[in-house]
Amino acid sequence: MAIRLNAADPDFEARFVALLATKREVSEDVDSAVRAILADVRARGDAAVLDYTKRFDRLELTPATLRVGEAEFEAADKAVDERTRAALILARDRIRSHHERQKPVDDRYVDALGVELGARWTAIEAVGLYVPGGTASYPSSVLMNAVPAKVAGVDRVVMVVPTPDGVINPLVLVAARLAGVDELYRVGGAQAIAALAYGTETIKPVYKIVGPGNAYVAAAKRQVFGTVGIDMIAGPSEVLILADGDNDPDWIAADLLAQAEHDTAAQSILITDDAAFATAVEAAVERQLKTLPRGETAAASWRDYGAVILVDDLANALPLANRLAPEHLEIAVADPEPLLAGVRNAGAIFVGRSTPEVIGDYVGGSNHVLPTARSARFSSGLSVLDFVKRTSILRTGPEQLRALGPAAIALAEAEGLGAHARSVAIRLNL
Amino acid sequence: MAIRLNAADPDFEARFVALLATKREVSEDVDSAVRAILADVRARGDAAVLDYTKRFDRLELTPATLRVGEAEFEAADKAVDERTRAALILARDRIRSHHERQKPVDDRYVDALGVELGARWTAIEAVGLYVPGGTASYPSSVLMNAVPAKVAGVDRVVMVVPTPDGVINPLVLVAARLAGVDELYRVGGAQAIAALAYGTETIKPVYKIVGPGNAYVAAAKRQVFGTVGIDMIAGPSEVLILADGDNDPDWIAADLLAQAEHDTAAQSILITDDAAFATAVEAAVERQLKTLPRGETAAASWRDYGAVILVDDLANALPLANRLAPEHLEIAVADPEPLLAGVRNAGAIFVGRSTPEVIGDYVGGSNHVLPTARSARFSSGLSVLDFVKRTSILRTGPEQLRALGPAAIALAEAEGLGAHARSVAIRLNL
Structure with missing residues (x-):
């Protein structure tokens, strides 16, 4: 039975604050274990990934069998009933249509001084998608992560999923195919995050990693943040x-x-x-x-x-x-x-x-x-914006530089940055 | 003298890869020191902030003098020459005009099935801005961080800056005022990040923290990430x-x-x-x-x-x-x-x-x-988008629920989520 609060009660504010402060997650301290796995995969590549997969997932793989192949996608396809497949396709199409509207628009304009300013959006070239194994291996989450990435124009969407004892959910494979996932590897945990972030002989690195995972995956994502981008920790x-x-x-x-x-x-x-x-x-x-x-x-x-x-x-x-x-x-x-x-x-x-x-x-x-x-x-749900980045564009001609340059020089001097000042002054013969 | 590479040389690729891999930052391990400061400020509030300020900045403050007051802003105003002030105002106005164009537009529409979808953007209510002390205390950075926050519609922009031995850069105060900073506290380091993230008796908490800082500040930002949002680590x-x-x-x-x-x-x-x-x-x-x-x-x-x-x-x-x-x-x-x-x-x-x-x-x-x-x-420069968040909106009437419900039930069942299926089925008398 859930608690019952009444806003009219004198102790309501205190009880509501307690509700707000409820900590629902046990934070396991797995940082040092994860750090060791990341360093090992970074140093030994495939060999380390295969070792950890053997240890944690009880699965013997080779570099050649790390990647899920065409035959397995076809077998999965046959294993899924028509009703579920149709539902996945409906979901995929509706997610795609909605997310198409999120694509940001470039902006380039000339202001009153004649300065040209702009913002240009480009897709991240390669993105990794972590999908948990076992009961939390949801095909709907594959669609929700991969479809926006493809709508954004990501060239390589690389999915990883652990397959303990070799068991893989056929629905996840079908969803990956429907969503346009480009590469799929049967590896999970911190070792999968390391492979995506640093690359191995078999798995080329990506620039951003998204998707939910357990405490090890979350800690690994935090630790590789900077080397790659990450989404929120859910x-x-x-x-x-x-x-x-x-x-x-x-x-x-x-x-x-x-x-x-x-x-x-x-x-x-x-x-x-x-x-x-x-x-x-x-x-x-x-x-x-x-x-x-x-x-x-x-x-x-x-x-x-x-x-x-x-x-x-x-x-x-x-x-x-x-x-x-x-x-x-x-x-x-x-x-x-x-x-x-x-x-x-x-x-x-x-x-x-x-x-x-x-x-x-x-x-x-x-x-x-x-x-x-x-x-x-302070943050938003996943969208196409998570798979693009913005480059700002600035262009001043000689006339605009004459108009703005003296203020730039004044600020550079106020900040004690002489080479900054010179870089403008030298073009103005000052 | 810088290195010289020639793309025509046979060893070019190897030398370019080495250039790409150059690590330019010494990563100091300050995590455990920072963890202790964060916990202390969280537990003791103002008292801890004042203790650390005394120890690290050699400055004795009270809760009443933590905040920079009107008289100090006025004194700073008098200390800044007209040329620099005019340059700051020009910069502020140009940053504001450009960033106004970045404000995202709400979207709400009805699709072919009659489903209403939407995205609504709202400003983050309170944002903290860290400004380094000493020679890296740049008034231009105050403008670049605070102006987009105010353009976004942030209600409370709370700035913190360390003032070792009580010295504060008047240009930073003038820039803060010009940018519309709402509150300014003379505290720095991990203790300032803790105060912003958890709040103290004097400093109300914020929901996101932006701005550059030293290794302690960067580590503190990483550690409070989740409690609050943070910008990139520069x-x-x-x-x-x-x-x-x-x-x-x-x-x-x-x-x-x-x-x-x-x-x-x-x-x-x-x-x-x-x-x-x-x-x-x-x-x-x-x-x-x-x-x-x-x-x-x-x-x-x-x-x-x-x-x-x-x-x-x-x-x-x-x-x-x-x-x-x-x-x-x-x-x-x-x-x-x-x-x-x-x-x-x-x-x-x-x-x-x-x-x-x-x-x-x-x-x-x-x-x-x-x-x-x-x-x-994989990431973008700071913009108005860093100070807003998006809420998605979905509305199905009974007719749309009849159209989409069976597919939702099929996917919920495929994922083994019986209560999910029931939540739709019960509305369709299924």
Whole structure:
């Protein structure tokens, strides 16, 4: 049973602050183990990657079998049923259409002085995509990471996935092919991150690494940051639902549990202005938990991190929502636009009673890689922008240099940078 | 004297790879010292900040004197001469105009199925700006960091600067005021980063921290990443100049030295197709070094990291430039557009013989905070985008849910997520 808070209670602020401060992740200290693996792969290349794969995944590979080959893609293709394949294709197409709109536009213009300024966007040449193995090996995540990279124009999208005991999820292979992944290697953990960052004889290096992973993968990404770019380090998933009393309690309970089933560290929060509705949702959650395949996980998440918050008016939920800065925010009311307008911090917003967050996980078209752990206060979900970079362009002719040069010289001198001043002055015969 | 490479030499590729791999930064291991400071400030707040300021900056402060007050801003204002102030205002106005064009535009649309999708951009509420003390305390950097934050709409721009022995650069105060900085605290080092990230009694926390700093500041930024957002970790500055033989060797030498004077670890590289010109530039560098106030620094940088590369045709400089991915790239030829079109990896490009990079440092209008150490392969210079975040918006009505729901259910089932499937199915009476 989740905790229940009431905004009218005198101790509400203290309890809400405690909720905000809840640490849901156990941070394992794996830094030194990871450092050793990175150094080893950097020094020994393929040989080290193969050694670690044998040790951690119980799998004997050779440089020739590191890469997943055409025959395996074909076998995977045959193993996937038509209904699932059609769903993957629908998802891929919708993600692609939506992300096409995110492509940034170059800008080049001449200002009033005659100075030419510009910004030119180019795709990153090579990107690595980490996909976890085992039960967290989601084909939808392959699409959500790889499709925006290809839309951006990345030349080489290189995917890595651990295959413990040689087992690989055929859906992941099919999704990789549908998304346009260019190379796929069966290697995981810190050794995979090292191979992507530094390159080996078989795996050419990439310039940026994205995708979720366990503590080792996260630590490895942090450590190679600088050598390559990385995306955000994702934490456990979370949802905040703002709902009035006119919702079906079973619908809202189902949405809370859809987050909770991800992980015992996931977090589901309901804010409502209707105490009877809150009680009905709590009862529906308990009822539904009994028939969920992942009921044990969901129950633990709901018990340890779930919360139901009562407010007198849903408008007063907005400041709380903005402080929580949830990864996912559902607004389940008849007229959601006024509440929507007041949200400043959220990864993604699902508007109205008929938009369960799960639609966004798969087929809405928007990205499901979103900022967790309150980081929507300062960061955004994955998009095409994560796979491009901007080069600024500046051009002054002799006339513009005469106009701007003296100010540049003044500032260079004020900063004590004589060669800076000279580089301008010499062109102006000063 | 810088090294000289010739692309026609048989050992060129090996020597160029060595140049690419040159490590210019000594990485000090300050992680554990920084970890202790962060924990202490987190636990003791102001008291810890004051203790470290006393120890490292030899400055006794109280919570009341931590913040720079109105009287000090006014005194600084009086201390700055009119020429420098006018130059700062020109720079501020040009940076502002250019960055106004970077503000991203919201997108909201309805697709063919009737699904409503959108992206809404909002400013980060509070941002911290670190400014180094001493000789690296540049007013131009205050403008380059703070102006884009205010253009983005950040409510609170909080600046911190160490003031060893109480000395503060009046130009930095004037620049802060001109840029619209909201709060300024005289504290530096890891303790300042901790105060910004966790907050103290006096300094309210921010959500993102930007700005350059020494090894302690960089390590502290890495460690608080996640709690807050951070910008890139900047390395030593660098320039690559592509120049034909028709340039004045003294102009190009001055540009090479403008980078070199920053830091003994800075790097200046010239690529030309004219051996006699290369020799003339080398001679001009040696000549100019003799009369530079920061000649010793510039000489060390040029000797240790400078390079002159001969190619048979400047078009063949492009693949080398893209591998170097320089922070700054000058294209000093009569018709620069064809070369410009071939550049994929660079932080900023300065086009034509009359655009010394220094114009971009101060008054061009584009940002001078740019990716170093080859990171232009995967990242961009500072812009308004660094101070905003995107929330995605999705809305399906009952009809769209009927159209998309079955595919979502199929994927949820394929991923073994029963509560995900139920959250959609329950709304479709499935």
